[in-house]
Amino acid sequence: MNDQELHELAEKQAALGEVRGTPARDPVNAPMIRHWLDAMGDENPAYLEKGVAPPAMAQVWTMPGVRRSAKDRSPVDDMIAALDASGYTGVVATNCEQTYHRYARIGERLTPATRFTDLAGPKRTALGVGFFATWTVTWYGEDEEPVAEMLFRVLKFRPRTRESSSSTTGQAAAGEGQAAAYPLQPAINQDTAFFWEGVKQGELRIQTCADCGELRHPPGPLCPRCRSVNRGHMVASGQGTLYSYVVHHHPPVPGRETPFVVGVVELPEGVRIVGNVVDCPIEEVAVGMPLRVTYRRMDDQLVLPMWTPGEA
Amino acid sequence: MEIGAALPELSIDLTPTVVVSTALATMDFTPVHHDVEMARGQGSKDIFLNILTTMGLVERYVTDWAGPEAVIERIAVKLGVPAYAGDRLCFNGTVVAREDGRLTVEVRGKVSLGDHATGTVTLMEEGERR
Ligand SMILES: [Zn+2]
Numbered sequence: 001m002n003d004q005e006l007h008e009l010a011e012k013q014a015a016l017g018e019v020r021g022t023p024a025r026d027p028v029n030a031p032m033i034r035h036w037l038d039a040m041g042d043e044n045p046a047y048l049e050k051g052v053a054p055p056a057m058a059q060v061w062t063m064p065g066v067r068r069s070a071k072d073r074s075p076v077d078d079m080i081a082a083l084d085a086s087g088y089t090g091v092v093a094t095n096c097e098q099t100y101h102r103y104a105r106i107g108e109r110l111t112p113a114t115r116f117t118d119l120a121g122p123k124r125t126a127l128g129v130g131f132f133a134t135w136t137v138t139w140y141g142e143d144e145e146p147v148a149e150m151l152f153r154v155l156k157f158r159p160r161t162r163e164s165s166s167s168t169t170g171q172a173a174a175g176e177g178q179a180a181a182y183p184l185q186p187a188i189n190q191d192t193a194f195f196w197e198g199v200k201q202g203e204l205r206i207q208t209c210a211d212c213g214e215l216r217h218p219p220g221p222l223c224p225r226c227r228s229v230n231r232g233h234m235v236a237s238g239q240g241t242l243y244s245y246v247v248h249h250h251p252p253v254p255g256r257e258t259p260f261v262v263g264v265v266e267l268p269e270g271v272r273i274v275g276n277v278v279d280c281p282i283e284e285v286a287v288g289m290p291l292r293v294t295y296r297r298m299d300d301q302l303v304l305p306m307w308t309p310g311e312a
Numbered sequence: 313m314e315i316g317a318a319l320p321e322l323s324i325d326l327t328p329t330v331v332v333s334t335a336l337a338t339m340d341f342t343p344v345h346h347d348v349e350m351a352r353g354q355g356s357k358d359i360f361l362n363i364l365t366t367m368g369l370v371e372r373y374v375t376d377w378a379g380p381e382a383v384i385e386r387i388a389v390k391l392g393v394p395a396y397a398g399d400r401l402c403f404n405g406t407v408v409a410r411e412d413g414r415l416t417v418e419v420r421g422k423v424s425l426g427d428h429a430t431g432t433v434t435l436m437e438e439g440e441r442r
Contacts, residue, residue: 040368042376064339
């Protein structure tokens with residue numbers, strides 16, 4: 001389906017209104033509540049004492065179980081299937097909002113009802129181009145009054161084509177059908193490969209001297225303290241403070257929107273590292289501010305470590 | 313429970329047992345929450361927490377602090393990076409509104425990759441569950 005046809009289907013699904021599902025297999029019951037509290041580490045005695053379920057269990061009562069074929073068909077399913085068929089096969093949940101009108105009581109059986117509410121897109125996102133699909137589920141008690149409601153939103157995105165061979169050269173080929181490579185690729189070589197491999201796994205790796213233990217960044221072939229060529233690395237905590245920064249306004253940088261902040265971040269481990277400061281209004285960027293590392297995907301191959309405001 | 317008051321931090325060690333036991337207690341049998349090979353095959357680093365558990369832990373975090381008489385009215389969460397087995401999930405919270413016994417608490421659950429869940433919880437300090 002093209003974008004317009006997807007929106008037409010979304011309107012059709014929304015027009016179906018609220019579609020009732022099968023009532024929960026079991027009434028709200030103490031064993032499942034006890035099991036849930038135990039797994040969550042929740043020691044609140046009030047639920048079992050008062051004969052009610054933790055409100056965040058609302059969805060648990062109507063989950064489909066191990067054999068999912070018995071699952072109800074809801075207005076959401078056709079929409080998701082159409083997005084899949086149109087190439088938007090990736091999925092990631094973005095929002096979950098639950099409102100509890102009252103706590104469900106032990107002994108009552110809940111019935112779910114699903115309403116497809118909205119399709120927004122296509123939008124460019126960090127994961128790729130995609131649609132945001134939103135629906136709501138309402139759980140009704142036996143008195144036909146709603147007990148709880150949930151808004152749920154997912155991003156269905158078109159995964160970027162991966163290169164067939166994974167190279168560590170960082171030269172992502174922008175062939176046909178592939179997302180354009182981020183134009184500013186780091187120079188990845190024998191000395192720095194460990195760092196970029198770490199970033200892909202969500203680790204901020206700092207080179208260490210295997211002989212004297214000295215940390216060094218950026219990585220290099222020789223220990224500046226003892227001249228040893230033996231090296232290793234450690235994983236930094238990901239915390240840091242802003243040591244210095246510049247705001248880049250001009251000239252334009254390919255692949256980036258100006259202005260952006262380039263910071264020198266001091267790590268508690270004892271080295272400094274250069275990186276962008278993001279998720280922070282430029283006027284609030286200040287020397288000494290606590291930061292923590294975050295990882296941003298720039299293209300199919302490249303993930304860059306960046307810094308966002310965080311607790312010290 | 314004044315505006316600006318900080319909730320005590322809660323740090324949860326996400327052992328595979330925690331990830332698997334909560335997935336099963338929430339009746340979520342999707343393989344990425346209990347099958348490491350399947351999770352890795354789909355591009356994940358490891359098995360990870362399911363969303364029903366994220367909601368449950370946010371609820372627990374706030375009621376641990378607010379006490380057994382509190383009544384939760386709403387939990388609204390923006391979902392971020394996955395919370396993988398082997399990581400730690402660290403909750404922070406702040407009271408941001410208070411009116412007629414109704415509190416709004418801003419909650420942030422962080423893992424090593426960044427924010428796993430951020431949002432608000434609305435509760436009555438002492439209410440009837442009806
Ligand atoms: Zn050395």
